[in-house]
Structure formats: C-alpha cells, structure tokens
Amino acid sequence: MNPDWLQQKTDVRYAPHSALNTYQVCLPRPPSPESLEKRLWIIYIHGGAWCDPDQDATTFNPAQEVLLQSQNIEQIAGFASINYRLAPHSIKIPDPDDPSRHAVHPDHIQDVLAALAHVQQTYLFGERYILVGHSCGATLAFQVAMDRQWRATNLSNKIVSPLAILAIEGIYDLPALVEHNREIPYYRTFVTSAFRSDEAVWRSVSPTSADLNASWPTGKLVVIAHSRDDELVEWQQADLILQSLQGQNFHDSGARKARVLELSGTHDLWRGGVEVARAVEFTLKELTSS
Numbered sequence: 001m002n003p004d005w006l007q008q009k010t011d012v013r014y015a016p017h018s019a020l021n022t023y024q025v026c027l028p029r030p031p032s033p034e035s036l037e038k039r040l041w042i043i044y045i046h047g048g049a050w051c052d053p054d055q056d057a058t059t060f061n062p063a064q065e066v067l068l069q070s071q072n073i074e075q076i077a078g079f080a081s082i083n084y085r086l087a088p089h090s091i092k093i094p095d096p097d098d099p100s101r102h103a104v105h106p107d108h109i110q111d112v113l114a115a116l117a118h119v120q121q122t123y124l125f126g127e128r129y130i131l132v133g134h135s136c137g138a139t140l141a142f143q144v145a146m147d148r149q150w151r152a153t154n155l156s157n158k159i160v161s162p163l164a165i166l167a168i169e170g171i172y173d174l175p176a177l178v179e180h181n182r183e184i185p186y187y188r189t190f191v192t193s194a195f196r197s198d199e200a201v202w203r204s205v206s207p208t209s210a211d212l213n214a215s216w217p218t219g220k221l222v223v224i225a226h227s228r229d230d231e232l233v234e235w236q237q238a239d240l241i242l243q244s245l246q247g248q249n250f251h252d253s254g255a256r257k258a259r260v261l262e263l264s265g266t267h268d269l270w271r272g273g274v275e276v277a278r279a280v281e282f283t284l285k286e287l288t289s290s
C-alpha cells in the first residue's frame with residue numbers, strides 16, 4: 001500500500017430517503033481490474049439493535065485503521081461501511097419529522113441492499129467481497145444472502161452476493177433472543193420497534209430460517225465470531241446459527257465452510273478495533289485456504 005495515495009470518502013449518498021442513506025469508502029490504492037483479481041472488498045454493516053443513533057458506519061473505523069497498518073492490507077482492494085435508516089429508539093426519542101429514525105422492516109434491509117448495489121456498480125467487484133456485520137448488522141448481512149422476499153423493488157437482480165459472510169456478536173434468531181432475555185423488556189421493545197409485533201415475521205426474517213442452498217449457492221464461507229463475554233447477545237445465538245448452517249451442509253472444511261472464531265471482549269468490542277480486524281484477517285485466511 002502507498003500511504004500517500006490512500007483515498008477516503010464519507011457521506012456517499014445511495015438513496016434520497018434520509019440523512020442516513022449514505023456509505024463511506026476507503027481505498028488503500030488506485031482501483032484496477034488487476035487489483036481486484038487478487039484482492040477482496042470488505043463491506044461493513046454496523047450494529048445497534050436497528051435503532052441506536054449512536055452507532056453508525058464510523059464504528060468500523062477502529063478496525064479499518066488496524067487493517068490499514070497490517071500485512072493483510074495486501075489482500076484488500078477497498079473498504080465500505082454502510083449507514084441505513086433506524087427504527088425509533090425507545091429512550092433516545094427521535095424528532096417526529098426525522099425520516100432517518102422511523103424505519104420499520106423491510107426498510108433496514110432494503111437500505112442495505114440499495115447501498116450494496118451502489119458500491120458494486122461503482123467499484124465493480126462482483127462477488128469478490130466479504131460482507132461483515134456486527135450485532136443486528138450480522139442479521140442484515142445474512143438477510144442479503146437469504147431469499148429476498150421482503151424486497152419491494154427489482155433491486156435483487158442488481159446485487160451479487162458475497163463470497164463470505166463474517167458475522168460478529170450477531171443476532172440470528174429473534175424469537176430465541178427475546179425469549180432468552182424475557183426478564184429484560186428492552187429486547188422485545190427493540191425487536192418490535194424494528195419488526196412490529198408479529199412473531200411469525202420475527203421468525204421468517206431470522207437467519208436461522210434461511211435456506212442458503214437455494215438463496216446463496218455461491219457462498220463459500222461463513223465465520224461466526226462471538227465472545228463468551230458478550231453481555232448483550234448470548235452465545236446461544238451463535239450455537240443456533242451454527243446448527244442451522246450445519247443442517248445446510250456448511251462444514252469445518254470443504255466447498256462450503258462454517259467456522260467459529262472466539263473473540264474476547266464485551267458486545268461493543270468494535271471500539272478497540274483489534275478484535276474486528278482479527279476476525280477479518282481470519283476470514284481472509286479461511287477464504288484462501290481450503
């Protein structure tokens with residue numbers, strides 16, 4: 001990488017709906033077809049329970065800084081991190097007129113798909129990317145690879161699915177999450193704020209309900225990265241998605257892999273950058289070895 005060349009853009013607008021319909025990009029070197037042949041894009045979807053206005057695309061910056069300084073940058077063609085409209089937060093009450101804070105499913109996933117289509121059409125990397133998501137961002141990353149029935153537009157045809165998904169401290173089974181945390185009303189509150197109250201919808205949008213053989217035949221790898229010390233999303237969520245993936249023929253090795261990576265830290269471990277960067281490095285390595 002040539003540090004004098006490094007290019008960063010923020011607030012690239014992909015849709016007109018709100019101030020949050022933007023993404024940020026970082027290019028470590030000039031884009032070229034040759035570079036893309038041997039390198040991958042890293043695309044990040046932030047977390048925050050679909051509603052936290054204090055988490056946005058910039059939560060990827062600490063990890064991006066670590067990766068820019070590491071040897072692994074030789075394998076990375078570019079980074080993008082996506083903002084999307086949020087559901088109303090129950091405590092951080094939004095301005096009633098703010099369209100970025102009144103989203104309800106499928107707005108979040110439709111925004112992510114629109115952003116992905118925009119980045120792909122700009123940088124032409126096709127399937128050569130790793131889709132990374134933290135917390136509800138991991139849910140959204142899986143939803144990109146799921147049957148896109150919630151899609152109102154013809155956007156689906158424009159998006160090429162990723163080679164790999166890296167899911168960090170993710171939410172994979174909404175009914176199980178709400179049930180496990182039934183003593184803490186906030187879980188039902190944020191799930192209802194983002195998906196309304198029909199539990200059949202909660203189930204159908206959950207990555208544990210995916211049929212990835214049908215919807216993501218080109219997928220090579222899923223990495224489930226989770227910390228035993230996550231105080232907000234219990235390890236059970238990782239177990240549930242791993243069971244589901246094994247049932248769909250994702251195994252430890254082979255053409256379609258599902259791997260577990262134990263991280264250390266609490267739910268918001270993106271703050272330090274190092275653990276998210278380590279998970280990206282692990283995913284790059286797993287993708288290039290079989």
Ligand SMILES: Nc1ccccc1C(=O)C[C@H](N)C(=O)O
Binds near residue numbers: 048049052135232
């Ligand atoms: N991702 C989560 C998963 C489970 C429970 C909470 C969260 C949150 O992100 C809380 C967030 N800090 C909030 O202000 O809503």
